[in-house]
Amino acid sequence: MAAPRPPRSDAQTRESAEEVARAAAAAADWPALVAAATPCVACPELAATRQHVVVGDPPVRGRARFALIGEAPGATEDGSGRPFVGKSGQLLDLLLAEAGLDRAEAAVLNIVKCRPPANRTPKTPEVTRCSGWLRRQLELLDPPVVVALGLSSAKWFLGPRTVLAEARGRPHDVDGRAVWATYHPSAAIRFGPAGAPRAGLLADLTSVAASLR
Ligand code: SF4
Numbered sequence: 001m002a003a004p005r006p007p008r009s010d011a012q013t014r015e016s017a018e019e020v021a022r023a024a025a026a027a028a029d030w031p032a033l034v035a036a037a038t039p040c041v042a043c044p045e046l047a048a049t050r051q052h053v054v055v056g057d058p059p060v061r062g063r064a065r066f067a068l069i070g071e072a073p074g075a076t077e078d079g080s081g082r083p084f085v086g087k088s089g090q091l092l093d094l095l096l097a098e099a100g101l102d103r104a105e106a107a108v109l110n111i112v113k114c115r116p117p118a119n120r121t122p123k124t125p126e127v128t129r130c131s132g133w134l135r136r137q138l139e140l141l142d143p144p145v146v147v148a149l150g151l152s153s154a155k156w157f158l159g160p161r162t163v164l165a166e167a168r169g170r171p172h173d174v175d176g177r178a179v180w181a182t183y184h185p186s187a188a189i190r191f192g193p194a195g196a197p198r199a200g201l202l203a204d205l206t207s208v209a210a211s212l213r
Contacts, residue, residue: 018132020129024133025136051081052079053114054077069110069146071149072110072122074086077089083110088185101212112130121152145177147208149182154167164183168200169203
C-alpha cells in the first residue's frame with residue numbers, strides 16, 4: 001500500500017485519517033507497521049519539518065507488560081528517531097526505576113509520531129490523522145496497562161473533557177486496558193525536583209508497578 005498522502009485541505013482530514021488507518025490495519029506485525037509509518041506524509045507541516053517519524057519502541061523482549069504513551073517527539077527524539085531519549089526520557093527512566101518498573105518491558109510510544117515545530121502542542125487534525133498508527137500499535141502489542149503521560153495523551157484515551165488532576169491516581173478501563181493518566185515528565189522538569197508534577201508522576205508510576213505485581 002502506498003504511503004498516506006498529504007490532505008489537500010482541512011476538510012480532507014478525515015479522509016487522510018482513514019487512509020492512515022487503512023495503511024496501519026494492513027500492517028501484519030511491528031516491522032510492517034514501522035515500514036508503513038516511516039514514509040507517512042499525512043500532516044504536511046510536520047512531514048516538512050521532521051527529521052524522523054518516531055514510530056516508537058516495542059518492549060525489548062516478549063509481550064508489553066505496559067505501555068508508556070506521551071504526546072509527540074521532541075528535538076532529541078526527532079534527531080535520533082527514538083521516543084523519550086531526551087531530558088524527559090532521562091527523568092522518566094529515573095522515575096521508572098524508583099517506582100520499580102522496567103522500561104525494557106514497556107512499549108514506548110507517542111500519540112503523534114512527528115515532532116511539531118518548536119515543540120508546540122499537536123493540532124487536533126494531526127492527532128486525528130496519526131491516531132490510526134497508535135490504534136494498530138495497541139492492537140499488535142496489546143499491553144494490558146497503559147500509562148498516559150500528559151494531558152494530550154490522557155485526552156486521547158479518556159476523552160476531550162479530561163482534567164488530569166481528576167483523572168489521576170486510579171486506573172480507567174478503556175477497551176479492556178487499565179489506563180493510568182499522569183503528568184508528562186516535561187512538566188516534572190518544568191516545575192522542578194520539589195514540584196508537584198514530579199511527586200505525582202512518581203506516585204502514579206509506583207501505583208502502576210503495584211498493580212502489575
Ligand atoms: S504525525 Fe503521524 S499522521 Fe502526521 S505525518 Fe507524522 S506519522 Fe503521518
